Amino acid sequence: MAYMPNTTDRALIAGIANCDAQALRELYNRHSSRVYNTALTYLQNETDAEEVSQDVFTKVWRSAAGFKAESQVTTWLYRIAVNTSLTALKKKQRRGIFGMINPGQDPPDFHHPEAKLEEREENKAIFSAIYRLPDRQKTAFVLSYVEELPRQQVADIMGLSLKAVEGLLMRAKKSLRNTIER
């Protein structure tokens, strides 16, 4: 079935639930950038971000039938992307400890692929500071300042109150300031 640009995301999810690969392709065209960029900010490695994106859309394919209509499709997608990224990150850090390649939680040597040459050092420092944030602070910060989502949507994705998200953001900003100024 062909999907028009005005087809709603919910209709696409319904199509995916009926195993329509064309609906998945359309959803991918609309949202792959969000998923890939979220994963890239967490993992700070293009290959890992690609793998996480694959996992996210595979999960969407498998669990579309269980999508609850009360939340937005983007909220649901971000929730899957954040959880999958955090799981991949934990796995990577564990592998690092056992393999003694990257012991502890040292950030990778990452430059965002779209960063300007003259801003590369600043870019590296910012992403490195984001990498060091605790999980919940990181999620609140990434969704608010990298993905630029409204605070209420960040709260919905994280399953927290608006006040709790504001608290996490305050702590995240403080940690970032300390790390970058050091």
Added chain:
Amino acid sequence: MEDKTYNHLRNLPRAVPPEGLFDKIEAKIGQAKVVALADWRQFAAAAVILAAINVAAIVQYSQAQPETSPGMAAVENTIISDYEIYY
């Protein structure tokens, strides 16, 4: 410092997902189906083998029963007859 950080993030263009990513996703979905099917076949094959082994064991046991009993009886008789020597 903070404004500079937020401006940097705000002005940073979004990274473009690599070409061919969707093809990999489609392949992964297809692979998942194949693996699931293969799993079912393996489970079915394992169940059939297990059932066959059980049936074979029961048949062998029931066939072996009559042969063992007289054998045991014979041994017992020998022992008894041995004891009888000392009477």
